[in-house]
Amino acid sequence: METATKVGVLRVSATGTTESGGRxxxxxLQNQKVLRGIYYAFLxxxxxxxxxxxxxxxxxxxxxGPESLSDATSVIPRHPTLEGYRQAIDxxxxxxxxxxxxxxxxxxxxxxVASLAGYGFARIKFPGRDxxxxxxxxxxxxxxxxxxxxxxxxxxxxxxxxxxYPLWVPRVMTPVFGTFLMRQFFLGIPxxxxxxxxxxxxSVFTTFRRVMLPLAxxxxxxxxxxxxxxxxxxxxxxxxxxxxxxxxxxPVALALFQGEFxxxxxxxxxxxxxxxxxIFVVFLLAQRYFVQGVVMSGMKG
Amino acid sequence: xxxxxxxxxxxxRNTPTQGxxxxxxxxxxxxxxxxxxxxxxxxxxxxxxGVFHLYPMAVTTYSSFTDWDGFNSRHxxxxxxxxxxxxxxxxxxxxxxxxxLFMLGAIPLTMILALCLATLxxxxxxxxxxxxxxxxxxxxxNVVAVSVVWFRLYSGQDGVFDTLLAHLGIDGxxxxxxxxxxxxxxIFVSVxxxxxxxxxxxxxxxxxxxxxxxxxxxxxxxxxxxxFFSITLPLLTPSLFFVSISQFVASFQVFGIVYVMTKGGPxxxxxxxxxxxxxxSFADGELGYxxxxxxxxxxxxxxxxxxxxxxxxxxxxYG
Numbered sequence: 001m002e003t004a005t006k007v008g009v010l011r012v013s014a015t016g017t018t019e020s021g022g023r024x025x026x027x028x029l030q031n032q033k034v035l036r037g038i039y040y041a042f043l044x045x046x047x048x049x050x051x052x053x054x055x056x057x058x059x060x061x062x063x064x065g066p067e068s069l070s071d072a073t074s075v076i077p078r079h080p081t082l083e084g085y086r087q088a089i090d091x092x093x094x095x096x097x098x099x100x101x102x103x104x105x106x107x108x109x110x111x112x113v114a115s116l117a118g119y120g121f122a123r124i125k126f127p128g129r130d131x132x133x134x135x136x137x138x139x140x141x142x143x144x145x146x147x148x149x150x151x152x153x154x155x156x157x158x159x160x161x162x163x164x165y166p167l168w169v170p171r172v173m174t175p176v177f178g179t180f181l182m183r184q185f186f187l188g189i190p191x192x193x194x195x196x197x198x199x200x201x202x203s204v205f206t207t208f209r210r211v212m213l214p215l216a217x218x219x220x221x222x223x224x225x226x227x228x229x230x231x232x233x234x235x236x237x238x239x240x241x242x243x244x245x246x247x248x249x250x251p252v253a254l255a256l257f258q259g260e261f262x263x264x265x266x267x268x269x270x271x272x273x274x275x276x277x278x279i280f281v282v283f284l285l286a287q288r289y290f291v292q293g294v295v296m297s298g299m300k301g
Numbered sequence: 302x303x304x305x306x307x308x309x310x311x312x313x314r315n316t317p318t319q320g321x322x323x324x325x326x327x328x329x330x331x332x333x334x335x336x337x338x339x340x341x342x343x344x345x346x347x348x349x350x351g352v353f354h355l356y357p358m359a360v361t362t363y364s365s366f367t368d369w370d371g372f373n374s375r376h377x378x379x380x381x382x383x384x385x386x387x388x389x390x391x392x393x394x395x396x397x398x399x400x401x402l403f404m405l406g407a408i409p410l411t412m413i414l415a416l417c418l419a420t421l422x423x424x425x426x427x428x429x430x431x432x433x434x435x436x437x438x439x440x441x442x443n444v445v446a447v448s449v450v451w452f453r454l455y456s457g458q459d460g461v462f463d464t465l466l467a468h469l470g471i472d473g474x475x476x477x478x479x480x481x482x483x484x485x486x487x488i489f490v491s492v493x494x495x496x497x498x499x500x501x502x503x504x505x506x507x508x509x510x511x512x513x514x515x516x517x518x519x520x521x522x523x524x525x526x527x528x529f530f531s532i533t534l535p536l537l538t539p540s541l542f543f544v545s546i547s548q549f550v551a552s553f554q555v556f557g558i559v560y561v562m563t564k565g566g567p568x569x570x571x572x573x574x575x576x577x578x579x580x581x582s583f584a585d586g587e588l589g590y591x592x593x594x595x596x597x598x599x600x601x602x603x604x605x606x607x608x609x610x611x612x613x614x615x616x617x618x619y620g
Contacts, residue, residue: 040428043421047435050493054438056461057450072459113345120342127336132347139354143554143602145575146595147357149582150364153371154357173349204338233443235557240583251445255561258449265453272446279441287434290441294498295505 054276061085061269068265084266088274091262094246095253096274099232102167102249106231107224109172114223115216117175118182119208123194133183140176144236152240166241167249171231178223181293185219186212222293225286232279250275361592369589382593393594395569396577399484403573404552406488407495411548412541414496419503420533433501440497444557451490452477452562478567487571490558495551499544506540507533538617546609550602574598 048055052075059075060068061084067077120126121133155166189212197207213220238252248256254271262268283290365382367375386393422432439447454461457475466473476486510533518528556575559565565572565580578598582591 043432046421047432051435051438053447053450053454053493054442056454057446060453069459073461073464113349117343117346120339124335124339124342126339129339129343132343135355136346136350139350141603142354142358143550143595143599145554145578146361146599147354149588149592149595150357150360151353152583153360153588170349170353173345174353175346176350179346204335208342229441233441235445235560236579239560239579251443254443254449255445268449269453272443272449275443275446279443280438283438283441284434287430291433291437291501294501 057269057272057276061088061266061273063266065264065266072265081266084264084268084270085274087262087264087267088270091257091267092250092253092271092274095248095250098164098247099250100278102164103228103231105164105168106171107227109168110175110178110227111220111224113172114175114178114182115213115220116208117179118219119186119212121179122183122186123212124204136176136179139174140180148236148240155241161241162243162247163241164247167234167237168231171227175223175227178227181223182216182219185216189215218289218292221286221289225282225290226293228282229279361595364589365592365596367589369592370586371588372586375589378589382590383597385590386593386597392569392572393577396572396574399570399572400553400555400574402484403488403491403555404549406485407491407552407555408545408548410488410492411496411499412544414492415499415503415544416537416541418496418500419507420529422500423504423507425508433504436500437497439494442494444494445561447494448490448558448561451486451558455486455562477563480567480570483563483567483571487555487558487562490562491552491555494558495548499548502544503537503540506537510536535618539619542609542613542617546606549605549609553598553602 055075059077060072062080062082063071063077064079064081064083067079071078117136121129121136151166151170152161155161158165160166193215194207194211197211202210233251234249235251235255238247238249242248242252245253254268254275258268262271364375366377366379368378368381369375418436422429422436455476457463457473457478460473460476462476463473474482476482514532514536515528518532523531554575555573556579559571559573559576560579563571565576574594578591578594581587581594
């Protein structure tokens with residue numbers, strides 16, 4: 001216990017200036033500064049190397065067609081132009097909106113279902129609850145492909161093939177991971193807060209909506225982010241369920257029509273950039289939650 | 302987390318308040334109502350799991366024993382699909398071999414790289430966020446977009462790699478269409494894209510190691526390397542275990558990268574399990590046969606995961 005608190009304190013100070021466990025004598029400070037410089041330089045080189053494909057993508061998207069051929073390896077365009085983006089924007093808006101629409105439906109719907117279920121499993125006692133929760137966990141272990149085939153057949157019978165329904169209804173209705181995360185979060189909120197609301201006469205649902213949901217914002221943000229990324233990047237779903245080009249999403253459009261739509265590399269790279277940017281922006285905005293979510297989900301297996 | 306939360310202080314029977322002789326009136330009034338509220342909260346999820354998971358699973362199970370093409374009525378064929386897959390389908394054997402080769406390359410590489418990167422970016426300082434982000438970005442980037450980019454980088458005529466190699470006087474191969482290179486190229490991209498997630502998990506594991514241990518070790522004169530191998534690595538084994546399982550499950554299911562970059566080629570050199578499953582079901586329409594493939598995949602993943610769980614006693618150290 002003692003150790004734990006001490007670590008906590010150390011950690012807090014470590015986020016400031018000193019490296020964890022780095023109480024060094026003044027004389028060694030200079031030396032350490034040099035080492036730290038080398039460390040960061042190394043990380044920077046590594047990071048740039050790692051990001052090279054994406055930097056190249058952005059660089060090439062800003063080149064003209066001829067330049068992308070004559071100077072294919074360079075990352076920085078000599079004569080930057082938005083020609084590639086013009087071509088991409090001619091082609092992409094419909095797919096972009098399809099992707100946005102699906103991401104929106106997925107995020108909103110999934111948050112509703114997952115937070116309800118997470119709360120139910122965490123805070124309401126009812127017979128059979130633990131068995132049901134085991135069923136939920138169990139269904140998380142089965143690879144999606146096992147039910148993809150019959151889902152396809154079921155949706156065909158519904159007349160849902162070549163509509164957007166198969167791309168959001170199943171995901172929204174089966175938020176296994178989201179429910180799990182929400183449940184964990186609700187379990188961690190002190191019971192007293194809820195009890196106070198109940199004593200004031202609030203119903204279970206009101207307590208949930210007015211008291212618990214606002215407290216659960218970090219968990220909701222994490223789930224929303226994961227869902228957004230999942231939906232935005234989904235390739236298999238649209239490939240299986242959609243035929244009409246009009247309904248396709250951004251990734252599929254990019255995969256299927258690369259030769260047909262984009263007469264040159266800058267156009268294709270501009271399209272790829274536009275496909276990644278929304279994810280990147282969302283990720284940057286909520287990077288903390290996302291990493292937290294990875295850690296939470298990672299540790300819980 | 303515990304699945305079995307403390308048992309509720311109520312009898313298993315669920316009788317209405319009226320009409321029954323009052324035994325021990327411990328039951329709160331309105332419990333039945335409260336139960337209904339509970340069911341209402343989980344109902345949408347349970348309905349979804351029933352309709353979109355359990356029912357389709359049952360259908361897949363049944364279909365795997367039939368010669369179903371998705372349209373005509375199905376005939377029960379017993380284990381014929383399974384035995385054909387395992388004994389006779391040479392394409393399937395190729396696909397399985399490719400998938401195993403892929404795993405053999407991708408999993409160790411990802412784990413080692415993730416561990417190195419996690420060690421490098423784990424110090425809790427503000428600037429590290431930038432580096433963590435750099436290594437994590439490919440993980441959230443769209444798989445089609447990055448595959449399209451890599452496709453160009455790998456290109457034999459004007460591709461970046463071959464152009465750079467040419468400067469060094471090396472005649473680079475046309476990576477994605479030359480036999481051993483295509484699979485290696487695919488593995489490389491998948492490691493590059495997938496390393497961010499395990500890196501974050503391992504980083505969290507490293508940060509959870511008490512700093513006192515390192516201090517004590519330093520006082521005892523342990524070198525940096527010694528501290529890494531004697532403290533970091535053993536205490537990190539639970540995270541490494543989790544990462545290895547998730548890598549393992551994920552690598553069975555590579556799809557996007559091969560679908561975009563190689564379509565499984567050259568020949569069937571990069572045709573992996575998921576791609577073949579996709580082709581069998583949705584291009585060839587052999588849904589019964591594909592269902593057997595899906596089940597086989599599930600069984601193998603489940604079995605190997607159990608084996609890994611068993612083996613963890615040998616190397617995972619819970620402090």
